[in-house]
Every structure is written in structure tokens, then in C-alpha cells.
Amino acid sequence: MICIECGKPVNDVYKEFGKSGSGNIRLTRCNHQNCQQIADKYVEYDFIIVFLDLFLHKAQAYRHLLFNRQHYRDFGIPIQYLKVLVVYIFFESYVKWLRVKQYCEYTQPKSAFYYYDWQDDVPYDRYWFIFITAIAEFAVFIIAIIFSVRLIYQSRYAIIKYNYLVMSIILSSFGKGFLVLMMIWDYPFSFSAILNVFVLSSNIVAIKVFLDTSTFKAGCFVAFGFIVKLIFQSIIYLFDTSMLLCIV
Structure with missing residues (x-):
């Protein structure tokens, strides 16, 4: 304690x-x-x-x-954190799927002789692809932060509890839970961008607390993870114009 x-x-x-x-x-x-x-x-x-x-x-x-609040753990992450993380990713994936849906609705040709149903072009199995990529994006974000922390602090600390570093990132990502509001009410997609900024700022505070470091250094770790995540997203969605809308 x-x-x-x-x-x-x-x-x-x-x-x-x-x-x-x-x-x-x-x-x-x-x-x-x-x-x-x-x-x-x-x-x-x-x-x-x-x-x-x-x-x-x-x-x-x-x-x-x-x-x-919880017992000390040498290894592993409590199951509660993993459950919450799955919920966060589910909300984020659904919002991204809605973006692709709207993109297909507005870009497909419409005429008196042509009827377009977006569900034919954006089936529900597409959502599971977005869900899996969202998991991969979060994993890349965490791995990038762990790599940067290990690179900077390896000589300072004999042992760094990376499980607590991961827990601090998951805990500080609670802002993603507010994405459920976009599933209930018709919020603009700029709302999700604002939430992403809020989540990143929360990540900075949590990493600062765990590492007992300055806000600047914690911000550099989060910025590095975010940049690596953007690069990963760009590679994944390079060959799909509609999926570029999911880069957040």
C-alpha cells in the first residue's frame, strides 16, 4: 500500500x-x-x-x-480489468463500424433504377473485423509504451511491474465507456475524437502516477504509443478507403 x-x-x-x-x-x-x-x-x-x-x-x-484497492500482484492482470477492456473495445468498434456504414450510404450511387442497401456492402461480419483490429490497435499502443518505458527506465529500476503499467493504461481508458452515448443518442463523430483526447490525457496522468515521473515524460510515452498506433492503423487500412475513417 x-x-x-x-x-x-x-x-x-x-x-x-x-x-x-x-x-x-x-x-x-x-x-x-x-x-x-x-x-x-x-x-x-x-x-x-x-x-x-x-x-x-x-x-x-x-x-x-x-x-x-486491490491485492498486490507480481504477475498477471485482474480479470475485472480484462472484462472492462473488452467492453471499451466493443464500444469503440461499434462507433467505427457506424462510420463505415455512413460512408457506404453516402458514396454509393442512387437512381430511380438502382436501389442500394448498405447492409449488402457492410455486413455484420465486417464489424468483427473492425473489432479484431481494434484489439490489435490497443495491443500495439500498449506494447509501444512498454518498449519506450523499458528503453528509458531499464537502468533506473531493477524491476518494472509491466502488469501494473498495463493496468494503469486500461484504468485510465475509462473515457472510452462514454462512447455508449453515441449508441443511444445521435452524437456527431467529433464526440469520439474529443473522448480520445480525454483518454490520452488520462493515460498521461496514470503513467505519471505509476512511474512517479514528470508529466512531460509520461506525455512522451503516450505520444510515442499513439504515433505507433497511427502507423499501424495506416498500414492496416491502406488498401480500404472506407476503413480510413476508422483511424482515430
């Missing part, structure tokens, strides 16, 4: 009195001389408060969820 204010390790974030599970707890303070604040105030907060602070890019919320 760590103090969410200074990021230094602590023995515990609260002490429980009485019978186990009684709920009688007292929050502990960080014992580091330059901090002396409540080690983790989110212990007594509802999750909605934590989520709002994530939305506001507060580093304390990321420290709480990454280091204090």
Missing part, C-alpha cells in the same frame, strides 16, 4: 477496532516527515467520488485504485 498524497509506501491505510467486519475503523496518517496526511481518504468514500476524481485527473484516485 502507498500514501495517495505523496506516493510513499505505508504499512496500512486504516486500523479496525472491535470485531472483524464491524466497520469501526480509523484512517491512518502517512508517517513520512514531509507528508503527515491521511494515507488514503478514499477508504471512506463511495466509488462515485473516486470516479469523479478520476474524471478530474487527480493522481490520488489513480494511486488508490492501482495500489490500495
